[in-house]
Amino acid sequence: MRVLALSFLMLLGACATAPVPAPADNLDRIAADYVALILEIGEREPGYVDAYYGPPEWQAAAKANPREIPALADGAATLTARLNAVPMAGADAATVQRRKYLLAHVSAAAARLRMLSGETMSFADEAEALFGIRPELKPLSTYDPVLAEIDALVPGPGALTDRVTAFKADFVIPKNRLEPVISAAIAECRTRTAAHIALPANERFTLSFVGDKPWSGYNYYLGDAASRIEINADFPIHTERAIDLGCHEGYPGHHVYNALLERTFVTRRGWVEMSVYPLFSPMSFVAEGSANYGIDLAFPGDESMRYEAEVLAPLAGITDADFPQKARLGTLMRRLARAEYTIADDFLSGRVDRDATIARLAKYSLTTPDKAAQRLRFIETYRSYIINYGLGRDTVQAWVERQGPDHWAAMETLLSSQILPVDLVD
Structure with missing residues (x-):
């Protein structure tokens, strides 16, 4: 009996000192x-x-x-x-x-x-590694027929870039009227979004104007449904850009996207991964693509043109401007957007130098050399991130419109989800 009792006590001691198994990973x-x-x-x-x-x-x-x-x-x-x-x-x-x-x-x-x-990676390899989708890089000559259409739309003597710049000068918002015009545009973007998406009750933002930035607008999401929106006022801002920025940075763009992710995942489910936003990640493809598509969603068809002419132009003190002509120009210029992927690829790989790259950007974005230089600064800073705008918009649009006739409902689903770029093309 003493042997059995001793054995039992030794077993108890061994159990008492045995390490507790680590909890299962999850x-x-x-x-x-x-x-x-x-x-x-x-x-x-x-x-x-x-x-x-x-x-x-x-x-x-x-x-x-x-x-x-x-x-x-x-x-x-x-x-x-x-x-x-x-x-x-x-x-x-x-x-x-x-x-x-x-x-x-x-x-x-x-x-x-x-x-x-x-x-180092190629432009396309880098974009795929960071953002989860591979861009197509077309020869710049692919975009020359679009330039020819714009040349016919904005006729006259001088270089095409100069003619387009001169035409668009009629739509520049004076700097002393930027705040009321941009604020009105954001308010309208919010009204149109709130009619379809239930926003958090406490959502809000602040607006400020800054300079010396590589970007034209930025949304800094602060948590608790709050954002700080900054607009770069270094270069002329046209009336349509007020709408673009209002939707893209605010409603139903970055501000709404982040607020819905916070509400859906962090507040309601406690999924902490959504409390951090790494810029160079698949999240940015959805964020930028949905923010750009949100412009078309909030202002379908000719509604942007009408809102510019009827509301923003008087606020900006703009009279006798040809808004239908500008809308036609904008449609054509949108078809040039992906030219900068090829331009960026050539520059970042060292095949084309800085001066030639600025000239290419000016030609294919139909902008001034100083504005093209600012865009090159963006490309140097963010590299293949630029695919998230044009390719992102088109990919998001195609996915939303495949979901059925209620595009706002599909957009809300996307903005409240962990849908990845690869899911948008499946």
Whole structure:
């Protein structure tokens, strides 16, 4: 009996000292570690984190002790392995999509870390690695017939770029009237959006005008359904651009997108991965594409032209301007948008120098050399990010319109989802 009793006591002691098994890994734990990874990359590359409204102590920890880039790359690889190891048997569609979304964003983060380590990629390879979709790069000669159509639309002596610039000068908003015109445009964009999408009750934004930026407008999402919208007033802003900026940066664009993601995922589900927005990620393709398509959604057909002529022009003090002609010009110029992908590819690869690139941008965007130089500054800063605007808009539009006749309902679904670029083309 003493032998049995001693054996039993030894067994109890062994059980008492045995390590407690670690809890099974799951998407919530991985998502928290993903947020830490993105915040730490943001400490290594300023501007990489476009928005963050998660626990402030996580951001403080990232600032206090960010890993070096090689360790971050190892962290991304570990996250990928952990995500692939999470069992999906019996998981609902939202959970399956959540893992797919995290995998895509960790993959983009890993690609960005390789770039920060010195790896170079072609323009198309980089775009696909970061944003999850591959752009087509067409020869610039593809766009020459569009230039010929514009040449016929805006006839006269002198270079085509000069003629277009002179024609559009009739629609420039005076700087002392920018605030009331832009504010009116944003208010109209909001009214049209709120008629179809239930916005958070506390959503709001502030508006300011800035200068010396590579972009024309920017939305800084602050969390709690609040944004700071900045407009670059360095260059002339035309009446149609007031509508573009109001929709793109505000309603139903970036402000609404971020507010709906926060409400849907962070507030209601506690999915912390959506509290951080890495700029160089598939999220940006959906964000920029939906923001640009939102302009057409809010102002279909000739409604933008009519609103410009009837409301914005009087506010801007513009009279006797040919708005129908400008609308026709805008339709043609939209067909030139992807020319800059080829131009950027040639410049970023070193095949074409700076001066020639500025000339190409001026020619194919029909703008002044100084404005083309600003666009080149954007390309140098954000590189293949430029695909998210034109290709993003067209891809989002095609997906929304495939969902059925209620385009606003489809848009709200997209803006409240973890839908990826690859899902938009499937």
